Amino acid sequence: METVIEVPGDRPYDVVVGRDLLAALPRLVAGAAQTAVLYAAPLRAHADRIAALLRDAGIAPLPLEVPDAEAGKTIEVAARCWDELGAARFTRTDAVVAVGGGAVTDLGGFVAACWLRGVPVVHVPTSLLGMVDAAVGGKTGVNTAAGKNLVGAFHPPAGVLCDLSTLDTLPRADLVAGLAEVIKCGFIADPIILERCESGDPTGAHLAELVERAIRVKADVVSGDLRESGRREILNYGHTLAHAIEKVEGYRWRHGDAVSVGLVYAAALAGAAGRLDPASVARHREILTRMGLPVSYRADAFDELLSVMRVDKKARGNKLRFIVLDAIGEPSTLDGPSDDLLRAAYAAVTA
Known part of the structure; x- marks a missing residue:
């Protein structure tokens, strides 16, 4: 089929x-x-x-x-x-x-x-x-x-x-790491993905459905914005910190593992900014942990990560720009958050 x-x-x-x-x-x-x-x-x-x-x-x-x-x-x-x-x-x-x-x-x-x-x-x-x-x-x-x-x-x-x-x-660790991008699609556009992950093993009977759902999310988003000048940016949810972690780690971390930590951070940032409710913030960590994905990183790495994030593709001038959620399935942007807010949110991934 x-x-x-x-x-x-x-x-x-x-x-x-x-x-x-x-x-x-x-x-x-x-x-x-x-x-x-x-x-x-x-x-x-x-x-x-x-x-x-x-x-x-x-x-x-x-x-x-x-x-x-x-x-x-x-x-x-x-x-x-x-x-x-x-x-x-x-x-x-x-x-x-x-x-x-x-x-x-x-x-x-x-x-x-x-x-x-x-x-x-x-x-x-x-x-x-x-x-x-x-x-x-x-x-x-x-x-x-x-x-x-x-x-x-x-x-x-x-x-x-x-x-x-x-x-x-495919090695189990690589399969699980790939789930981070699937789950990202659930948070930004298709909550049924999240429900499937919460109700059973997504690498089993639901895998084909999850692959198709994630691809449909991406196809819908990119079809109207090939060059990432608008809505396509929502696909970078969790990726600002993720790319920084990958660089700091010399690309030894799996991309999906870094994205998982990045998703937790983006949710915490939205929560700290008063944009996302506490239950939805917590749901990020719960689902990713259930899948066996990492949700934390080194407490002493923030300054180095912040320096790397400042050359992220979504940055505008000297201002950082994050994709965040206002609710599950409702992505938006957070422009120029203060260093204090960024540092406070980072506490969520050092636990």
Whole structure:
């Protein structure tokens, strides 16, 4: 059973959710003489199957192995990929397929966006985080010394294949980390996600439904705001502190784990500002804890985190800008909160 979710916009595309979906890949890159297949070493066997499938369809595969996880999201790795595309005489009608988690789809999309000012990219996310977040929406990028995802491009994919069968062998810790982005979608737009998480194991019978619900939330938001000039910012709920934690930790923390702490912080900030009721603030910690996600961070790290947050993409001039909730499903912004308020809210994640 497949579910097709359309992402409307100037360059609409479909996100297909189901099992054993690889047979649909060749039609998504139809017209390409060759297709680069970006993957990290742990997914070599999966990438080999994709390469064989493309070869059988008359499309020459160009396998490009990149470092795993955030280590692959650098301008140096992207440059090496571009060198490989140049050596292969990659043209504007050729395509890129990004196979892996969110880091690989971010990198693959960026490589495709920049080569010849844009060639088609198809995402084949193999992690829960990749399926519900990175692969959908057209945001691509790499990390720099200044921070996470500060260099990138908006480049919608030609299609996304979310093959749920790849989650069967995903390490439990990675699966749970991906739930943070799903839960985020519940808080900003779809409370039924929260109810499913509170009523049972979301990695079991409800997993397919939760993936689809989270993708629908993102598809709805990004369809009218590709370049994050307005409503799309709500998808960054919890991410201001999360990105700072990731940088401070040298990207050794899983993104979803950092987002979980960031969600607790954003809720506490809204509560301290008188925007969100205490029960809803507490619900953040309760759900995330129930899922086995972290909800705390080091008490001595605030000053360093604050310095990093000041170069967050949502900042305006010298003012920080946070996505907060006025109620469950009602996101808004909090502009220029005082350092005292930020520090007081941080106490919630040091317990």
